[in-house]
Amino acid sequence: MKAEINEQALLKGLANNDTKAIELIYKNNFKTVQSLIINNNGSYDDARDIFQEAMIALYEKAQSESFVLTCKLNTYVYSICRRLWLKRLQQLGKFSNQIDSHEEAVSVEEDLEFHLRRNAEFTIMDRALNSLGEPCKSLLEGFYIKDLDMQALAKQFGYTNADNAKNQKYKCLIRLKKLFFSQYNIGE
Amino acid sequence: MNEDILMLQTIERYLDGTMLPDEREYFEQLRKNTSEIDQMVVEHSMFLQQMHGFKNRQNFKHSLNGVHDKLLAQGVINDGEETTFKGKVIQMYHKYKKDMAIAASVGGVIAVVISGLFTYFSPVVSSNKLQQLSIEFAAIKKNQQVQGSIINEVKSKLPKNVNLISGGTGFLIDAKGFIITNAHVLKGNSAIVVNNEGDEFNADIAFIDTKKDIAILKIKDEDFKTHKSLPYSLDKHNVDLGEEIFTLGFPKNDITYTQGYLSSNTGLDGDTSSYQIQMNSNPGNSGGPVFNKNGEVVGVLSSKQIQADGVTFVIKSKNICSVLDDLKRDDTAFSKLKLPTSSSIKGKDRKTQVKKIEDCVFSVKAYNRSLK
Numbered sequence: 048m049k050a051e052i053n054e055q056a057l058l059k060g061l062a063n064n065d066t067k068a069i070e071l072i073y074k075n076n077f078k079t080v081q082s083l084i085i086n087n088n089g090s091y092d093d094a095r096d097i098f099q100e101a102m103i104a105l106y107e108k109a110q111s112e113s114f115v116l117t118c119k120l121n122t123y124v125y126s127i128c129r130r131l132w133l134k135r136l137q138q139l140g141k142f143s144n145q146i147d148s149h150e151e152a153v154s155v156e157e158d159l160e161f162h163l164r165r166n167a168e169f170t171i172m173d174r175a176l177n178s179l180g181e182p183c184k185s186l187l188e189g190f191y192i193k194d195l196d197m198q199a200l201a202k203q204f205g206y207t208n209a210d211n212a213k214n215q216k217y218k219c220l221i222r223l224k225k226l227f228f229s230q231y232n233i234g235e
Numbered sequence: 236m237n238e239d240i241l242m243l244q245t246i247e248r249y250l251d252g253t254m255l256p257d258e259r260e261y262f263e264q265l266r267k268n269t270s271e272i273d274q275m276v277v278e279h280s281m282f283l284q285q286m287h288g289f290k291n292r293q294n295f296k297h298s299l300n301g302v303h304d305k306l307l308a309q310g311v312i313n314d315g316e317e318t319t320f321k322g323k324v325i326q327m328y329h330k331y332k333k334d335m336a337i338a339a340s341v342g343g344v345i346a347v348v349i350s351g352l353f354t355y356f357s358p359v360v361s362s363n364k365l366q367q368l369s370i371e372f373a374a375i376k377k378n379q380q381v382q383g384s385i386i387n388e389v390k391s392k393l394p395k396n397v398n399l400i401s402g403g404t405g406f407l408i409d410a411k412g413f414i415i416t417n418a419h420v421l422k423g424n425s426a427i428v429v430n431n432e433g434d435e436f437n438a439d440i441a442f443i444d445t446k447k448d449i450a451i452l453k454i455k456d457e458d459f460k461t462h463k464s465l466p467y468s469l470d471k472h473n474v475d476l477g478e479e480i481f482t483l484g485f486p487k488n489d490i491t492y493t494q495g496y497l498s499s500n501t502g503l504d505g506d507t508s509s510y511q512i513q514m515n516s517n518p519g520n521s522g523g524p525v526f527n528k529n530g531e532v533v534g535v536l537s538s539k540q541i542q543a544d545g546v547t548f549v550i551k552s553k554n555i556c557s558v559l560d561d562l563k564r565d566d567t568a569f570s571k572l573k574l575p576t577s578s579s580i581k582g583k584d585r586k587t588q589v590k591k592i593e594d595c596v597f598s599v600k601a602y603n604r605s606l607k
Binding site for chain 2: 064066069070073074077078081091095099102103106107110165168169172173180181182191192205214217218220221224227228
């Protein structure tokens with residue numbers, strides 16, 4: 048019982064991007080995942096990649112309030128990694144559906160689907176941002192991602208005042224939205 | 236266009252709750268009556284959510300990498316690369332497993348061999364890896380101490396009581412004092428550059444792009460004498476596999492020459508913006524120019540693969556030029572920047588080339604100036 052409470056607290060910390068929580072989950076799980084992947088035709092870099100992707104999936108799931116773990120956290124992380132790695136291997140055409148593992152795993156299909164959908168959405172956003180060109184891209188990133196205020200941005204980009212920068216930001220935003228929705232509505 | 240902006244601005248204010256009650260009521264009425272506006276609000280709110288999610292993910296990735304590197308440095312996790320050997324054996328095992336229903340005993344033998352291999356290989360390899368890492372750390376530390384002492388001897392232009400945070404190499408791309416280097420060389424908010432003779436010059440960080448890992452410094456110092464012209468040019472063309480290349484850099488306090496050859500037209504994981512070269516590079520080489528045999532700059536040395544010997548990555552000149560072109564167009568501070576167009580050291584022997592280039596390559600040292 049106590050362990051369960053701890054794991055819920057850990058998930059809450061994770062949802063808030065708390066480094067301590069991330070570190071703890073990392074410590075408890077990375078090695079297992081690393082040996083899974085290295086024993087199945089992967090490298091250290093693959094392990095790092097897959098593990099971090101699973102962490103992102105967990106992080107984004109943990110942010111929705113309805114998310115409840117139905118198994119031990121370790122099992123969950125392991126299962127996600129296992130599925131992600133199988134998928135990767137299939138994409139590379141290296142392997143069929145068999146994977147060598149000694150740990151218990153649960154079905155995570157639904158959560159994985161949610162994650163892949165999110166991935167697709169963020170890819171669209173990333174692409175839209177990158178095809179904007181400068182200074183639009185950095186301006187919008189500064190405002191929406193780095194949370195800088197208009198005053199600071201105006202100074203950084205050399206606009207004479209915050210209003211001009213703001214105006215420019217909106218112009219850029221209109222372009223970004225157009226790019227984003229043109230892809231988003233097609234649905235990848 | 237202006238109306239669009241106004242509308243967007245209004246919707247943003249409505250969504251972030253900064254509207255006054257009266258205005259809000261009016262706007263809500265407007266939403267009810269005009270389906271287009273209603274649609275715009277819904278759409279924008281959704282867009283902002285996407286943006287928010289995107290931002291969170293970026294930040295989280297950042298935390299993840301931080302944690303990974305920290306645990307790696309502490310030795311809690313390790314990059315036991317060589318253990319991939321087991322992977323291959325197991326794969327082989329899988330391949331033949333089907334046939335082994337017939338000859339189960341063979342499976343037993345292979346299993347014994349595998350476990351033998353595990354115990355034989357894994358412990359030795361991982362302790363090796365860890366040791367290497369610590370040597371590297373110690374070496375860096377020592378380096379910094381040496382740098383510190385020399386800076387104290389000659390009157391330094393560094394403000395008192397600041398510690399150097401990071402360092403590397405940089406080189407002139409415009410005789411007026413524009414220097415290009417890697418963004419990761421500049422971990423602090425201020426920088427000085429030092430030439431081969433040990434003369435220091437204050438420099439402004441004029442531009443930094445951490446994603447492309449490119450940064451530009453502008454020397455702002457009375458003591459700096461502008462060069463008449465630069466001996467080298469930037470070559471945007473792809474280099475051929477096997478072509479000989481060389482670099483000058485500051486892995487220590489004196490300028491150091493290293494040579495190698497181009498081993499791949501793509502960088503790590505097929506990254507097309509970089510080359511892979513075979514060359515021994517050390518901390519401090521980052522940001523250095525990489526030349527072809529004609530003395531043209533083909534790229535900026537940026538990183539090396541930890542698990543492999545001498546595998547070094549170079550950001551292609553083509554990418555640097557495109558960044559610079561954008562800058563020249565969009566930013567008035569750079570509009571006068573003129574890239575060198577021809578190499579005057581083409582066809583000269585290597586010693587002469589290096590002599591000419593030397594003066595244009597600088598050691599870059601970054602520190603944090605308190606912004607009081």
